[in-house]
Amino acid sequence: MKNSIRNFLILVVAIAPVSCLQENKKNIPAQELAFTKNNWRIENVDGSTDTLKVVDHQGKYAMFLEPSQKAYLNGKEFKNFQLEFHCNGQVPGLGFRVRDKENYEYLYLRMMMSGKKDALQYIPIYNGSLPWQLYNYPKYEGSAEYPRKEVAILPPFLENQLVHGKVSDKLLKVLEEEGIIFSEESFLDFPDETISYIYDPQSNKALLFEKREDGIVFLDISTWVHVKVEVIEDKMSVYVEDMDTPTFVVDNLKRDSNKGGISLYSNFGQVYFSDVSIREIESSNAPKQRDTKKMISPNYLTKWQISEPFAKDSVNFISQVDSLFDYKEKFKTVTADMDGLLNISRFYDDMNKTVALTCTIVSDSDRDVKLNFDYADHLVVLLNSEILFDGGMNFRPPPEKGMEGRVFVNDEQTVLKLSKGSNELTFVLSGDKRQKYNWGCVAKLEDLNGVSIE
Template sequence: MKKTFLLVLIILTVKNLIAKDVEFKPHLWSINDPEGGLITTYMGRKSLFLYQGFAFLKGLLLTDGTIEVDFNAHGNRGFAGIVFRSKNKESHELVYLRCHLSNKPNAIQYAPRFNGVMGWQLYSNKGHIANTEIPHNRWIHLKLEVKGKKAFFYVNDSSEPDLIITDLKQKVSEGEIGLWALNGPGHFSNFSYTKTDPEPVEVELNQIKPINPNFIDRWKLSNVFKEGDLNIDQIDNDFLKKLDWVDVVTDQNGMLDISKYRKKITQIHSSPVKNGWDDVIALSTITSNKKRTINLSFGYSDKIKIVVNGKLMFQGNNSFRSKSPRFLGIVGVNNETLTIPLVKGENQILFVVTEQFGGWGFITKFEK
């Protein structure tokens, strides 16, 4: 009996580890791409052309495993990649290629999407971006291995991962897998996947302490306003008491991804530069044992106003192309430094953070 059970277990395990090829046929895929989404023959292969949208494999939920596909980039400025652990097209994990940035430091990008906002501006450091060669008008192989909170991305049959992600931002759970494109990058072919048993996850992200004790990691977030509906001069304690607050925590690197907790109320377009602008208030407290000044280092996306104990101390615009045609708006803790006065006791730190697209969030660190 034990031998029979063991044999069945081995057969099931081996069956699970065999890659399953999936053809591009309309009844197998849910395709949402008004300008593309064509199943056609390209360079001798049956393939799927995506211009600006998604293609999700129907009837499959995957937590851990391997996703593989061949891709052919057309050479224009565009983006294409693999979606996994998707709850819907508004919340999932995503690894993609910047097809026009071959051999550049950010040719590969990891960017989780929460509530419709893909936060690439928040996640553009080591472990989120990588260099790789992206040939044009040629089939290349992409492979993504997903294991618990980690993912490994290979380009063009490389023996070592081109990008290793050690801290996936979505909660570890099963979700749909699929493909994504923006600005008409090219064709996909030879899609396959393998399911593996989920890796055990000891703690979720909000249970992990920040790696630097000077990060301000505990905040409250208000409900969302359309930009222009929130008058900074009218924000007082009476106004704040009327808002709908949620307690939030940064990740271990000090980054607060607002979209994880709050959803934009203006329309999100398939072309992100057409998005509206939304505001949220972030509130925290610094306790001081005496009257003094501290230096606050911070980065933000897209715009911010900083109010300390009721006084406006800073306002800035870090949005995409706001400072030059090539300005990306990448968020880092040393983007800005501000000297702020503290009173003895509790000090109210208030941010008004405004988002259009690319990442709604901030990171803060204080130095004594």
């Protein structure tokens, strides 16, 4: 899921508005977004409102959010802007161009993933879904270096206590002697060869640790991080710690670029925000970002007919699909985005359901063509009513899916045995029934020789 400007004239034209924009940003003062009830509304995960909590945390005057809480900025909307803040917590997030609580652009920071390619995540939110498996690197996830605070150095001989699973009483006692309290429910985990951590589900507290020559160093990710986010038309630039050079740039924001609200989020733990300010960028001085880099190969299947959602019968779903085709007039045309990705939550909000997607492939002769594709959460592929593929993730992706189930067009392949003339390709696609996050697919033909897509 994965052309440059070709002539000097276009380049010259593009430079002038950028220079004008830089001057414009200098002249418009930033608005300090003070933590007052007039400015901010706190909302819980169930939609109820809560009290605005302002505290002194690690030397900063901060707004405190409980896990899964959101803070909405009252009465102000922005299209193009520069937002700056400090945050402290496991997974702080920013919503912008917010239309309502179910539809907005979203950026969040994975503090545990410092230095990795998925330390930052951008997702367009439609109908409340959070499709992180669909929008991934290199376009929609990026790297960032987050500061760490050393809280303890244990002697090297304790390395034998660093075993996956429940933390030993000995390690808990040694940590307690260092002033670090973890409950008996705590465990050690090693997601990959570069990340090791201890986690306490009782307090939702986590520390990273790493082995060095001087011992076993425990690192706290709950430190202040300086962030700046600049949004201009369909481009977002994210700065972390270094306010001069962006660490992550998204050139293709998915939702429309209309004005919308601002919100701050807490996911997977408590989060603090401080020093929040925003500077509006005048639309008349903002350069347009769209260019030919965003054109994709014609091999992608981008135009589909989609059914209304239905409850899939796991045994008799073929007859269900055949019945749907008897009412083809109820299907509607949908188009994949500029990456060829079809995010079903753009069209429907019930992720416990299934949809049927169809398109017609016309071949000038009998031939075999390889289809590359990927999906979330469960997919059945049919060609002319014959099942070619039937697979699913059930939230916990099987090992062969890799990359935590992220959707990449070359992850799956099947061969389409096309007949001369029209062939009906059908995807029967089910949503993420457990978490209601991911519901989408991407597909392309390896070869278009003698083949056309209708």
